[in-house]
Amino acid sequence: MAKETGRKVIATNRKAHHDYHIMDTFEAGMVLSGTEVKSLREGKASLVDGFGQFYRDELYIESVYIPEYLNGSWTNHAARRRRKLLLHRDELTKIQRKIQESGFTIVPLQLYFKDGRAKLEIGVGKGKKEFDKRQTLREKQDNREALRAMRERNRASA
Numbered sequence: 001m002a003k004e005t006g007r008k009v010i011a012t013n014r015k016a017h018h019d020y021h022i023m024d025t026f027e028a029g030m031v032l033s034g035t036e037v038k039s040l041r042e043g044k045a046s047l048v049d050g051f052g053q054f055y056r057d058e059l060y061i062e063s064v065y066i067p068e069y070l071n072g073s074w075t076n077h078a079a080r081r082r083r084k085l086l087l088h089r090d091e092l093t094k095i096q097r098k099i100q101e102s103g104f105t106i107v108p109l110q111l112y113f114k115d116g117r118a119k120l121e122i123g124v125g126k127g128k129k130e131f132d133k134r135q136t137l138r139e140k141q142d143n144r145e146a147l148r149a150m151r152e153r154n155r156a157s158a
Contacts, residue, residue, distance in 0.1 A: 004116035010040055011111040013047035018133060020107055020125030026095065028120050029086035030061070033077045035069035040118055042069075045111050052085070052106025052122055054099070059085045059092060061108055061120065085120065098124045 016022065032040075039045075050064040060082045068076045087095075098104050103126045110121040128136070 004113065006115070008113045009110060010043055010113065011045040011047050013050070013107065013109050015048055016107045016109050016123065016125070018128075018136070020105070020123070020127055021132075022107070022109070022123040022125040023104075024094075024098065024124045025109065026087060026091055026122050026124075027114075028059070028122055030118050030120050031084040031086065032118055033075075035075065036066050036077050037118060038071075039066050039069045039077075040111070040113070047108040047111060050108040052095075052108070054096060057092065057096075059087060059095065059106070061085055061106075061122070064108060064111075064120075085122070095124055103127060 044067050046065040048065075050061055052059055052061050054060075062082050063080055064083065065080055066077070067079055095106065099106065104124055105127065107123050107125050108120055109123045112119055112121070
């Protein structure tokens with residue numbers, strides 16, 4: 001069997017950038033069982049409710065939904081179990097120091113296969129207030145309108 005290369009995205013947490021100011025991002029490996037990997041290869045997962053938490057100086061991701069493998073037997077996994085993340089010790093200490101500050105949390109951003117191995121991109125972010133969310137949406141809308149006006153102006157001159 002040929003070895004996989006490249007990056008195949010499985011799930012993206014689009015809500016994360018809407019709800020959090022993401023300060024740092026890290027790429028982490030995940031400890032998975034066989035049926036979890038098979039279910040991910042089918043392209044099914046959800047990161048919306050996920051969050052990271054430290055237990056005994058190790059980082060775990062919780063509430064990430066990976067559905068049970070349909071062809072699995074009694075060895076199937078629990079869909080929302082706690083999964084250990086694999087990071088270097090210096091990255092873990094950096095994240096842990098940042099989390100100890102007020103208001104910071106660990107948010108899963110993207111789940112993907114990189115060269116055949118399941119990876120999770122996590123972000124350390126601070127929650128946005130309601131007016132921050134509205135301001136971000138207003139900026140996006142203004143940028144879209146400006147681009148639309150420039151496009152129409154270029155069409156008229158051509």
